Amino acid sequence: MEKHCLDCNEIIKGRSDKKFCDDQCRTNYNNKIKIEVTGSLKTINKILKQNRSILEKLCVDGKAKTSKVKLVQHGFNFGYFTHLYETQKGQTYKFCYEFGYLALEQDWFLLVKRNENNV
Ligand SMILES: [Zn+2]
Numbered sequence: 001m002e003k004h005c006l007d008c009n010e011i012i013k014g015r016s017d018k019k020f021c022d023d024q025c026r027t028n029y030n031n032k033i034k035i036e037v038t039g040s041l042k043t044i045n046k047i048l049k050q051n052r053s054i055l056e057k058l059c060v061d062g063k064a065k066t067s068k069v070k071l072v073q074h075g076f077n078f079g080y081f082t083h084l085y086e087t088q089k090g091q092t093y094k095f096c097y098e099f100g101y102l103a104l105e106q107d108w109f110l111l112v113k114r115n116e117n118n119v
Pocket residue numbers: 005006007008009010020021022025
């Protein structure tokens with residue numbers, strides 16, 4: 001069976017366990033993957049940082065209530081958060097760095113800023 005180079009797609013001659021024509025193709029390929037990974041990390045980091053700054057803006061005095069509509073209006077992305085925190089009562093806060101939010105009834109949210117002594 002013919003094998004094709006993962007980088008340039010040329011047919012590879014020689015040993016059957018080779019994945020690339022030569023070192024140049026290998027380097028090329030690995031660099032492309034690196035760029036892709038860096039790109040998706042940047043995208044996710046950007047969303048998380050944006051979420052954080054929205055929470056910071058709305059979370060006045062370290063604790064506040066806000067509506068889902070307001071969060072969405074600011075461009076909040078509910079699909080991304082850094083970690084979860086479950087209270088003893090079984091409530092689960094979602095955090096974007098040091099700011100967290102808890103879903104309340106009827107599309108309201110409680111916003112909190114993490115207290116170093118607390119969480
Ligand atoms: Zn190649």
